[in-house]
Amino acid sequence: xxxxxxxxxxxxxxxxxxxxxxxxxxxxxxxxxxxxxxxxxxxxxxxxxxxxxxxxxxxxxxxxxxxxxxxxxxxxxxxxxxxxxxxxxxxxxxxxxxxxxxxxxxxxxxxxxxxxxxxxxxxxxxxxxxxxxxxxxxxxxxxxxxxxxxxxxxxxxxxxxxxxxxxxxxxxxx
Amino acid sequence: xxxxxxxxxxxxxxxxxxxxxxxxxxxxxxxxxxxxxxxxxxxxxxxxxxxxxxxxxxxxxxxxxxxxxxxxxxxxxxxxxxxxxxxxxxxxxxxxxxxxxxxxxxxxxxxxxxx
Numbered sequence: 001x002x003x004x005x006x007x008x009x010x011x012x013x014x015x016x017x018x019x020x021x022x023x024x025x026x027x028x029x030x031x032x033x034x035x036x037x038x039x040x041x042x043x044x045x046x047x048x049x050x051x052x053x054x055x056x057x058x059x060x061x062x063x064x065x066x067x068x069x070x071x072x073x074x075x076x077x078x079x080x081x082x083x084x085x086x087x088x089x090x091x092x093x094x095x096x097x098x099x100x101x102x103x104x105x106x107x108x109x110x111x112x113x114x115x116x117x118x119x120x121x122x123x124x125x126x127x128x129x130x131x132x133x134x135x136x137x138x139x140x141x142x143x144x145x146x147x148x149x150x151x152x153x154x155x156x157x158x159x160x161x162x163x164x165x166x167x168x169x170x171x172x173x174x
Numbered sequence: 175x176x177x178x179x180x181x182x183x184x185x186x187x188x189x190x191x192x193x194x195x196x197x198x199x200x201x202x203x204x205x206x207x208x209x210x211x212x213x214x215x216x217x218x219x220x221x222x223x224x225x226x227x228x229x230x231x232x233x234x235x236x237x238x239x240x241x242x243x244x245x246x247x248x249x250x251x252x253x254x255x256x257x258x259x260x261x262x263x264x265x266x267x268x269x270x271x272x273x274x275x276x277x278x279x280x281x282x283x284x285x286x287x288x289x
Contacts, residue, residue, distance in 0.1 A: 165183075
């Protein structure tokens with residue numbers, strides 16, 4: 001299997017097939033990250049698609065390291081943009097209603113438990129857990145992506161992880 | 175790094191969840207606009223480049239004719255040109271507009287190119 005860095009180099013030289021291989025390899029992580037951040041699956045897939053299209057344009061700026069972390073950081077930025085846009089739309093549309101978080105992506109019972117547990121976390125804690133635990137960013141990378149101080153990211157991750165474990169254990173025991 | 179290695183159990187759960195999301199439909203959805211753009215991007219760039227080269231080459235013959243006629247008058251040095259003697263108001267606005275459009279198009283192409 002060709003390493004991500006080689007595929008990215010080929011993609012940067014315009015080879016669509018190399019980029020397609022990267023999409024195929026990392027689609028789960030990006031879609032998963034987007035679904036954990038966004039409100040529902042359709043919005044999450046739009047975010048994931050936008051992230052890959054941005055990655056295609058910026059692929060030459062990928063300098064190595066974890067490709068998954070790089071692309072998930074782009075997905076997080078796309079999520080922020082989508083949320084900003086949504087807020088503006090809600091401000092102008094008084095009749096708009098908030099759609100509940102869609103859990104259709106979760107198929108297995110343990111996935112449902114994880115989704116449910118993740119939803120109970122405060123937003124900033126959930127973002128840090130998603131980026132560091134699910135998407136594989138280091139604490140420093142997550143701090144850069146979110147703009148939170150490094151200590152805050154560590155604290156959010158530690159508390160979030162503890163809360164997730166507690167909930168999963170409780171649901172497992174029930 | 176120690177504090178970042180404490181949650182492998184949860185990472186494995188998230189990865190299992192991500193693996194269930196793999197779909198060829200999504201891959202096609204991402205690749206479709208990329209392929210579509212690549213289909214016209216190459217011919218457009220090469221076509222525009224070819225047109226530019228053709229236009230430039232077609233002017234070379236005329237340029238030699240002008241040079242042979244004007245060669246004698248080109249003996250003046252630039253020092254002889256009086257400051258402020260260049261009057262842009264005498265330029266054809268059509269040509270100025272064409273140059274502006276060309277420059278703007280080049281800037282737009284460069285800006286939209288992948289970095």
